[in-house]
Amino acid sequence: MAPSEYKIAMLPPPGDVVAPNGFPADPRPKNAPRIFLDAMDLRIEVFCDEQHCALEPELDEDDPRSWHWVAYRTSESGAEDPVSVIRIVPPPHGPHPNGFSDPDEEPYVKLGRVATKANHRGRGLSRLLTEAAFQWLAAHKEKVAAGYDGLVLCHAQVSVEKMYAKLGFVTDEKLGRWDEEGIEHLGMWKRV
Template sequence: MLAPPGDVVAPSGFPADPRPRDAPKIFLDAMEVRIKVFCDEQKCALEPELDEDDPRSWHWVAYRTTESGEDEPVSVIRIVPPPHGAHPNGFHDPLEEPYVKLGRVATMANQRGKGLSRLLTEEAFRWLAAHKNDIADGYKGLVLCHAQVVVEGMYAKLGFVTDEKLGRWHEEGIEHLGMWKRV
């Protein structure tokens, strides 16, 4: 896990180089997985992959040890603390309870089906439960995921529930929906 890295990941603001020269190794490893999965495989644009949430977010990376003994990043997640803007469909509730967003969940194609995203997410949830007071005033363990519709079932297995009031929307041409869970 990497605590929020701050401005070192975008020292000149945004848009920013998705491979910032002075960023911590864990962050660079996370970006490599994200770029391979979202940009190369799913054909999302490279420029917005590093965004304004990255400097203020916690990042988890799972590694596998290669035959040569090197640690290779294979799965990542990101937890974005409050505050958050309006939901993608424009819904905004000024009395909405503070929540974190689980996002940028990605696993290399050759490592899928091994439960790595689940392990990272469960580890992040244990950390969140133990650090609720460090997240934000009034944070009580609420987590939102903007899930790709094709993996809604995976998030349901993790205990997330689809929120129909958030509707569906497209990000980078991929249909998404909002799902909630309390840790």
């Protein structure tokens, strides 16, 4: 199936409806929008079930304030199946995972929670969603944050560093490498 045969949906920041009682929170909140629930189901499948990351921190404090993109494939029965997901987290951000902090760092967004179902990998869906998000960011900088000028940070799993490089991201050696849930990560930047 070609990327053009997938439907892309975007959900603006859903707010407290995804964690009405604060954190930790149910990763499948009852009153959350359908797009959010689809994104969470896919993230749980890929990160928790497949990669053995902990379930409890999968829904985090960034989810209520983030934009979420989901790619859907329509099945023969007409059902829309979520197959790929990303999120964009607006500023502000805390120190980088290695502790590096620059008070003069320009506002940036974080691309993260990039996940694609195993049977849909290799079809360019992460690229498709990332490009859709970048087009939206370029056209709506004022909705992101004051002073935002298109800078994007990705905390990439080391195993997919080359994929992000193909998308135009450049590895930042000053951010080093760190462990998240037993998976080695590094920081990469791009301007859209």
